[in-house]
Amino acid sequence: MSPLVLPGVYAPQEDTALLADALDDEPLAPAAAVLDVCTGSGALALAAARRGARVTAVDVSWRAVATTRLNAARAGLPLRVRHGNLFTPVLGETFDLVLANPPYVPAPGGPHLPRGAARAWDAGHDGRLLLDRICRQTPPRLRPGGVLLLVQSALSDPDRTVGTLRAAGLKAAVTRRRRIAFGPVLRGREAWLRRRGLLSATDNEEELVVVRAELPV
Template identity: 75%
Template structure:
């Protein structure tokens, strides 16, 4: 778990522009501190938040209590704890940073960002599983790095029957993790020698009515 950063802010901006009826059912997958879940709850949505980290679960519960807004916060790996429900909106800021290690870390802070050699270990699971939890007209909003192939995300969501597109972009300075991997990313061809900033994107996907 780590404090909300530019990716959370970018996704929060997309959430703010999304029509959200009072009482809409919202799922925040990989909630972390609960920032996005709280933003949706303040708009009158019924929010469920999930995280695989117990520390994140406790932090999100504390932040919800301090904010005085109701959020149902559960421990679980992505959708395992909520497969019996469907949602009007799913939010996700998942691990998406390409990493020298092949798998997702079992523990530690890197579990919040490392996602295999191409950064897609968690993204591909979301693309495969989230469509089945959306109601007709429901929307998935997901943020990730351009290093982890937004076009592939859009293509997989379209293949699942959703209308999908990149709707927001933002270029930011490399953070500590990417700075430590610049050489490796360039060796793999994920980063050109001229690139000095990271591009973040929001993918919006809607299940037709």
């Protein structure tokens, strides 16, 4: 069943599918505690719930929260959905698995949170407005042996993601890569990305990556 997506909510796309593939390969113990931050339509949270996990889905957008609750009801799956900024609604809790498909597209302008639909993809001048926060805030939310699965663009420096997570004591690496055609957002700022050197003169595809990080037991 394809999820319903209310206007202004990020619809599942290639990055969602890539992270879902990584989730499929991840062993989940019965009733594992899973957190899906930046849940959007709830597609990944529901995929984990279908495997018997106890899932909490979080998003800063009230429309995304409503969409996820609607899709959980349609699927008949017990999903805990919370409105809030990243880990704020689950402070003091720990998880076996954290899923994250945050905004990661570099955007012209200052280091501020965008408004409207762009909030689902724009992530500051270097694309790391939320990525750096996730790297800092995830380790305390993981149980021993817990895993973070995060999807981002190669334009927003996956090496920095891996390095930050390793510095926090996690075993981290890029485990999946997929090249896709530019979507409307990248096409609209292609010239700016080339001027910044984030795209070469010949690049005509975007590379998506999944970073997997594990807290040692």
